[in-house]
Amino acid sequence: MGRDFSHIARRCERAVVTAYRELREVGQSDMAAFQACTTLYRVHHPEASVAEARRLVAEWVDHHVIRASRGPTPGCDCD
Template sequence: MGREFSHIARRCERAVVTAYRELRDGGRGDLQAFGACTTLYRIHHPEASMTEARRLVAEWIDHHVVRGASSPTDGCDCA
């Protein structure tokens, strides 16, 4: 899995991916890291519903961490 993700344009997306990786590297379980990242996303986007936050965080983790893809994601509307 590649760790290069400077190509991620959205700060919230980059923050979520970084936090997830660091939490997992630090020994946190997947669900605990996912929950923390969902909270982090909602700090960046308090207007987002919990469902929306979970969907985006799951999409970003799958895209950047699980698949190691470097292509852009649909993500949220911020830049």
């Protein structure tokens, strides 16, 4: 059930993508899942602005969930 996102190197990116997928699987709306994941990203990166968090979450969800791509993504510098 669902996709395996273990290939994602950044812990925050993997956490965001996994959380988004799981929230959608249990019936949360796209916007509710997106907002929760934006908050999750900011837990990992409290220094990030809301706008930066939204941009990264949107890029990661689009890349990994919508397009099901496995290649690298732009993002933060963490592990």
